[in-house]
Every structure is written in C-alpha cells, then in structure tokens.
Amino acid sequence: MLIFCGLVFTNAQKTFNVQGSVQDFHDKTMLENAVVKIGDFTTKTDKKGRFSFNKIPSGNYTLIAKHPDCNDYTENVGVTQDLQLTIILEHHVQDIQTVTIHGNHKTKGSIIMTTLDKADIERNSTENLGNLLSQLSGVTVLKTGNNITKPVIHGLYGSRISILNNGVKMAEQEWGVEHAPNVDVNDFEHIDVIKGASALKYGNEGVGGVVVLEQAPIPKKDTLMGNVKLSGISNGRGGEISANLLKSWKNQWFVKAGGSYRKLGDLYIPHHTLQNTGAEVNSFNFSFGNHNFLQGFDVSYSGIRQEFGIYKGAHLGSPSDFYKAINFGQPFFLDDFSYEIGSPKQEVEHHIAKISAYKRFADFGKLTFQYSFQLNQRKEFDIRRGDLNALPSMDLRLITHSASLVHLIERTDWSLETGVSGGFQDNYPNPATKARRLIPDYYRYDAGLFSVFKYRFNSKLNAEAAVRYDFSRYDAYKYYDESDWDNRFADVFPEFFVQKSDSRILARPILDYHNFSANLGLDYRPVDNFEIKFNLSRVDRTPNPAELFADGLHHSAAIVEEGDMRIKRETLYQANLSLVSNFNLLKGLRVEATPYVMISDNFINQVPTGIQNSNRGVFPIWSYQQIKARLFGIDADAELNILDDLKWNTGFSALKGDDLSNNEPLILMMPSNLRNSLEWKMNVPNNFYLRLENVNVFKQNRFPIRNQTVDFIEDGTFFREELDLSSTPSAYTLFNASIGADVARNFNINFRINNIFNTEYREYLNRLRYFMPENGRNFIITLKYNF
Secondary structure, X not given: OHHHHHHHHHHHOOEEEEEEEEEEOOOOOEOOOOEEEXXXXXXXXXXXXXXXXXXXXXXXXXXXXXXXXXXXXXXXXXXXXXXXXXXXXXXXXXXXXXXXXXXXXXXXXXOOEEEEOHHHHHHOOOOOHHHHHOOOOOEEEEEEOOOEEEEEEOOEOHHHEEEEEOOEEOOOOOOXXXXXXXXXXXXXXXXXXXXXXXXXXXXXXXXXXXXXXXXXXXXXXXXXXXEEEEEEEOOOOEEEEEEEEEEXXXXXXXXXXXXXXXXXXXXXXXXXXXXXXXXXXXXXXXXXXXXXXXXXXXXXXXEEEEEEEOOHHHOOOOHHHHHHHHHHOOXXXXXXXXXXXXXXXXXXXXXXXXXXXXXXEOOOEEEEEEEEEEEEEEEEEOOOOHHHHHOOOEEEEEEEEEEEEEXXXXXXXXXXXXXXXXXXXXXXXXXHHOOOOOOOEEEEEEEEEEEEEEEEOOOOEEEEEEEEEEEEEEEEEEEEEHHXXXXXXXXXXXXXXXXXXXXXXXXXXXXXXXEEEEEEEEEEEEEOOEEEEEEEEEEEEOOOHXXXXXXXXEOOOOEEEEOOOOOOOEEEEEEEEEEEEEEOOOOOEEEEEEEEEEEEEEEEEEEEEEEEEEOOEEEEEEEEEEEEEEXXXXXXXXXXXXXXXXXXXXXXXXXXXXXXXXXXXXXXXXXXXXXXXXXXXXXXXXXXXXXXXXXXEOOOOOOOOOOEEEEEEEOOEEEEXXXXXXXXXXXXXXXXXXXXXXXXXXXXXXXXXXXXOOOOOOOOOEOOOOOOOOOOOEEEEEEEEEO
C-alpha cells in the first residue's frame, strides 16, 4: 500500500512545459500582448507572438486566447506531455463590423484614391453620380443637357472609366456621351475614386480611373435599422423620397431592402424654363446573406429606371435656326413649364443580379467567387412624324454575364491576389424602331487573368506590382452603305463580307483583341508627416462598340456618330505621383499634390467632321479617329483646420491635352478650376454644420478649330455660313451654401442652395452648351428620419 500510494503521489506531481505562438488568421502576423490562459495559469505573448508555460501539472484544461479586436479562442487541451501549440485568431473582426472604418478607410497602398464619405453623400443625396463626384479635384462631368451627366477623370470618360456597383462592373452602353450611370447614390455609404490605371484587378478598361461604390457593412448583432428621407427640390418643382431597411442577427445573417423615387419637371435657367427637361427616376434593391469571418455568401438584386427629357431646342429642323443657336446662343422652346416628358427623350432600365461567396483557409488564404447578370434596356425617342413618334428611334437591349474567381493570400510582409474572370455580352438593337440602327447586333466574349503582388520592405516603404492579360472578341452583324464599304473596308476586311442587298452590304466582323497591362507602384514615408506615392503603368484597352461600329443619328446626343472598324486597341502609358504632407499650422494643415502624365500613340478621339441636314433636323457629325496624344495635369488639395470646429478646404485642377498627330489641342479637355469651402461644425449636441462653397471655372483657351459650314435660304436669299462648333464659354464663378442639424433624437434636416446668385453660365463639357445655359438657382431641403 505504501509503495502504491507513493507512485500515485509522484505521478500527480508530474508537470510539463506548454509553449507556442499566437498568429493572425489571414496574414500569419505574430500577435503581441495576446493573453493566453490554461486553467488558472495566465501569460502574455512577447513581441514575436510567443508564449510559454512552465510546470503545468498533467490534466485536462480549457485554453483561452484573447487579443484586442479579435474573437476569443477557446479549446480543450490535455496536458500529458510537453506541448508546442499554434493558436490562430480571427484578427480585424472590429474592422469588419465597424462603420467608422470608412472614415479613414482601409489601407490604400500605392494607389491614388480619394473618398466621398457618408456625410458627403447624404448632404447631396438628390444629385446624380456625376455631379456628386465633381466635388473632387481632377474629376468633372461630361453633360448632355442639365440632367444627364457622366464622370470625367483626368480628361477621360465613357468606357475608359470603370464603375463598380457593389462589386459588379457596370455594363450599360457606357460608350454613349449621354448615357448617365444607372445608379442610385442613396444605396451607398461611401464612394472611392481611384485615379489612373493602377487598379488593374478591376479590369483593363478603366484607364482613366475606377469609381468604387460600396454599401455599409452589416452589423453583427440582432438589430433592425433603417432610414426614410424626403427631399424637396425647387428647380424642376419636384422632389425625392427614399427608404432603406436592414435586419441583421447575431448569427451574422442579414436581409435588407431599399428604394427611391424622384420626379422633376422642366428645369429653370436664369430668367427662363427649358421645355422638355424633366426627369423621373425610381430604384429598388434587395439582398440577403450570411457574412462571418471564415465564410459567407450573399445574393442581391438592384434595379433602376430613368426617364429624361432632352431639351427640344437642341433638335432644330431648320438650318437657319440651327445656325442662330450655334453662333449666337439664341434659345428656342422656353417658358412653358410642364411635368410631361415628351420626345426627344430617353428611357433606360438597368437590372443587376449578383451571387457571391467567400471562404477563408488558414494556410491557403481567401477564395472569392462572384457571378453577376446585368440587363440594360435603352430606348431613345426622336421627334418623328405620325405614328412613328410613338416608336423609339433606338431600342437597345444589352445582356451581360460575368463571373470571377479571386484568391488572396496575406502574410506579414507581403500579399498576393490573383484572379480569373470571364464575360459574355449580347447586344440586340430592335429593328421594330424602323430607323437605322446606330449600334449593330453583336456578341462580345471576354476573358481575363490578373495578379497583384504587394511587399512591405519596412515601416517606410511599400511596393506593388500588377500584371493583367485580357482577351476580347466581337462577333457582329452590320449593314454598310455600299459606297462606304467599298471606300473604307472592302480591301481591308474582305473576309467579313456576307451578302449584298440592293445598295447595302451585310458584313460579319469578327475582331479579336489581346491586351497586356502592367503597373508598378511605390508608397514611401521618409518621415511621419510626409508621404510619396508613385505609379507607372502601361494599359491596353479594347475599343468600345461605338468606336468601331457607330453609324447614324444618335438622337439624345443630338449628333451623328461615325465609328471605324479599322480602329486598333488603345495603349496608354501613365505616370502618377502623389505628394502628401502635414504641417503643424493652427490646428493642422494637410496638403496633397498629384501631377500626372499620359501618352498614347493610338489614342481614340472623337471630333466634329461635318454637318448633316435631313428631314429629322440638322446635326453635327462626330467621327472617331485614332491619333497620337499626350495629356498631363495636376490636382492639388489643401485642408486647414483653423479651429477645432472650423475647417477650410481648397482644391485646384489643371489639365493640358494635345493631339500630336494634327498638332492641335485635344477636344473636350477639362478647363482649370478652383474650389474653396469653409465649414463650421458642432458635433455636440446636434451635429450642426454650416458650409459655404465657391467654385471658379476658368475659360478653356486651348481647343481645336473644328468649325463646319451650313447652307440655308432665308427670305429668298441663299446663305453659306460657318458654324462655330469650337469656341469655348466664358469663365464663371458660383456660390453654394448648406446647413444642417439634428432637430430631434432621430430626425435630421439639411438645407442647401446651389447657385445662390442665379448666375447664367455655360459649361464647355456640356455637349448641348450651344443651345442653353446651365441650371439657375436651386433650393433643396432634405428631411431624414433614422430608426
């Protein structure tokens, strides 16, 4: 008995060593100061994430590991021998849950990016995307009238700008100058604008930049939340209502929905109202899913319908009236206000359905799969005679399927993101319009592969390298006039000939494009208050359908467009530099300067080349050409905190573009502009703010001379006059103001005045500037209730 009890006692006192490390799940970073507990024994990890327990008695224990911003780790362990453990924590969970991440945003790396946050969007929620983005330096808008705008970044627009709607690259006939993005800004919490072609993972077509629209993160708790907004808009005598609702659960399931409706009548310019310039827009979105750290999925749908009137004064049937409007700015069709939207007009519907899923693996990294379906239905109505007036002059249906698989692996000092993607488009122009089809039937096939490698040399220097390959194929069916085919394409593309019908040639162009793109970026912080970013890129872009195939009257743009099937892929070389410095002046001064240069030997440009006088009116002809081009410019921003509650912002942008082939300036380059704002905020107790803004746009003195001649007879006399399609508008200055506060616990009011002094001005980047000035004074009041 004594011998037996001694053995038991000796065994009970036997102890072992337990050692190990605590790591981040996704990048294997060793976590310092993590608390590790085994039973009643506690220790912390050192700078290298290591921990050690000595003389732990044998037995079964509960092991717990904790670290700030991580989920607790719990596991049952049996200590019967010396143990070596590796504990992996789900780090950055707070980043996923919190909304304030978008205030400072996640690490940008070497890309040059600016952000419109939640406050910026809510204060301007009645604006369209183009007008909203124009608040940023280096970003302006290309307009068709005063309702239809699309963003221009560093002088580039259209298919050269990629717009990502909740992770889906928009496919919406974006080649059109008057095809506004089909998005509702009320759906998003923040908007990122990436300048230049450095973000190759989003595709190779965004050579000018990428606009990333992101929704608010889902709270990981049981809650029901949402808001209702009601806006009144004086210019157009209309308003907008929107609502959003979210239900989430602690088990990380969620469901949400939202929608909006906006109605405007004819728009007011100083002293007049423009006939047929109303708008009606409605949207709806719905999604559900489950997002946790290790895996998740979501299913979403969004749809928007837009109807815009096109100012009647831009569609003039008389050559004499057209000459007077162009050369003397003589407006027509004024002052009869109406909510009715008649021809000319456009009706657009855009639907997006998306399925996405992700899975994290401890050693392999994160896999993300996404499939999206898009349907874009565009109808453009011209002023036509008899029963034809009820038919659209252009009826395009574009179906787009896209899928991608992306792998991301992160480690302490490096990360590698690699992805493959594929897409298919089916464009169908409805022949029931009984009008010549501007864009033909075509199928488009796309496949892409990219890889982005990031490396952290030390705390001061980070580098990024990206490569991308894309293949695109057009398979189209198009009719050409026999003379046009013989003069331009018969010798170059004889294999595309299908058949001859009267004086028309049916062709089947099959065009393949192999595109190679690369980017190198550096992010260097020599001292704490100074940062340098540099990006050097080479990007190939496939020509869009209009550049290749456009042929005929583009009604809502009020021009005749001519594409050219001989146009090759576009290659741009870019260099972007960003210098950011912080100074200890007053309460803090931040200054950023971003110079950039772009060079291309095959830049695709569109310029006026003639005038067409038909029974449907007089319209300038704009043709696509391929030229040597050079663009360079600078964006500069400064933010000075004068007092704790008083801030001054200024932004300046300048751009110079040259057509080196024709030794003339590039057309439609952004004029230099200067923005200033002064904002006083009192966050406690009522989130009160008062903001004054000043916008100065200088005259664009660099433009090509592309005037055309028009013939007409007036009072029995024949006239041949030159149309001034080249001269640019005068400089102008605008003042805006806004004020807002919480007037109750969940109730907010925001009041804004645009163009306070009712200034009459015209914008160079408005394609209808010849026929009308810009909008006059506008009062906007928005009431918002949060729950």
